[in-house]
Amino acid sequence: MQYIYIFNVIDNWRFAVRDPDKPLQCAATQIERAQSDKSLKPTIAGFFDETTNTISYVVHDPKSCEAAIIDSVLDYDAAAGRTSHGSADRIVEYITSNNLKVVWLIETHAHADHISAAPYLQEKLGGRLAIGREIIRVQDVFGKLFNAGTDFKRDGSQFDKLFDDGEAFAIGELEGIALHVPGHTPADMAFIIGDAAFVGDTLFMPDFGTARADFPGGDARQLFQSIGRLLKLPDETRLFLCHDYKAPGREEYVWETTVKQQREGNVHVKDGTSEDDFVAMRTSRDKTLAMPTLIMPSVQVNIRGGRLPEPEDNGVSYIKIPVNAV
Template sequence: MADEAIQAAAEQIERAQTDKALRPSIAGFFDESTNTVSYVIHDPATCEAAIIDSVLDYESASGRTSNSSANRIIEYVTSKNMKVTWLIETHAHADHISAAPYLQQKLGGKLAIGRGIIKVQDVFGKLFNAGTDFERDGSQFDRLFDDGERFSLGTIEGIALHVPGHTPADMAFIIGDAAFVGDTIFMPDFGTARADFPGGDARQLFRSIRRLLSLPDETRLFLCHDYKAPGRDEFAWESTVRQQRENNVHVKDGVSEHDFVEMRTSRDKTLSMPKLIMPSVQINIRGGRLPDPEDNGVSYIKIPVNAV
């Protein structure tokens, strides 16, 4: 059966490649403490903007949060007189906390994520013993995207693609000729995302990546993280489908699904858990909001002992 969502995304990209007015302007904001790239994407014709994968600053030793990373984005948006219509999360991150609620309070916009967040809420709601007060229906978000669902950013077309494997909720968002692929894939010299978190699946990840790499060769791919591969001195977060197909060290053309799954599974067994996984997931499944304060007015992060 034809992949109608990918076909629609490819047609959208091709239109944008031939018509400059259909291409978004993109600014990346790199947070070196979490190796995360947040993006502000806007339509030059209308100044409507989307913010993807924002970062809330968090000091794990003290449990204190701050907003310097988010404030950089606010300053940029306001300096360009943009109107934020979307606050998008590619998935419930395990390596940083989302600043979406803070940005929404300051700038507006609808908070969106893939519908798979419901599965992630169920799994981690049990792990953190979140209780019956924690809704596991995605209601913490304003919009839950399904595979192939269309949206717009001003006059620019957008389409959401479900790309599970790293987590069940991972989505890629195609806006004009640009694809924001979250944690599916990294720069060609670094490879691909891990697939050993609860609900992750290396075989699914391979298929999701190959699905993305079936988009037109010159599709611009914007990545959520960079860790500077050995031998590279600069951080980087943009590539193309062609570059990934020719050079990705884990999943370039010619790598079989079997070989990828074997490599990814073996490699993941050697990796430590992200240092912020406990606070990040616990907050991000709530749409970036802290757990409700207890009777002393303080919010608490749970750390399950010997449970993972």
């Protein structure tokens, strides 16, 4: 879904009507503008958590020092059921030492492999917590799976902002556009900031391929179409990934690539790959994959915006594990 944006300068309002190509065109224009004007390029710092193979990002505008934190990680010891903040505190230290002002805490989707540290970071640093609007669908599916009860709201109200496809936002003077890229989950979003795209789990490095599509609400055909959408962006668009697992033969973790590199070399979706071939590959491959180690605590917490379930009458929060239900 894409939009034509009509602006009324006097009243400062925006009205959107559907146009199937507009968000991608807007994103491409923004990227090209940033590539020709360095002042429109974000400064990006990646923070790798080897326990979950997750990369969190701090993205900031060098002029205003406003920043966004993308896909943060809360440390979780599953055996002990204990949380800690070492990974998040690395981000806090970076933000404070560089005198940055956090305006956004962004989740590309409700992660199944790590718990978000967004509430902790929001308490320390401020900013608005944001995710794609389709989180409502994910909350509905997993709210039923975890028997979360009527007290658990399935309306996205745990987040400060629900982004629609093609919606614009800003980090200081940096331009941003949210693109809906479902397939891995119904709620996946890519966030284009300047000339950089933060694509979540949709793509991995070219030598590793693409995300799985077998979680509830996932769809391999939809994933292929979403990836195709991203790969229509300008060739030199910088793509920043949420995970890396070191493909066989590679000794280092890496998490930055480009549209051109993906189109020329992605082992699952390079140019010339048909949709049917991708769906057959992805479906077959997904059947061989084990569930992520932290899927039960992660999804249960992340659909709540990274907050633990409400404490019970003894003051303790509990993570439910549905038995023989998945």
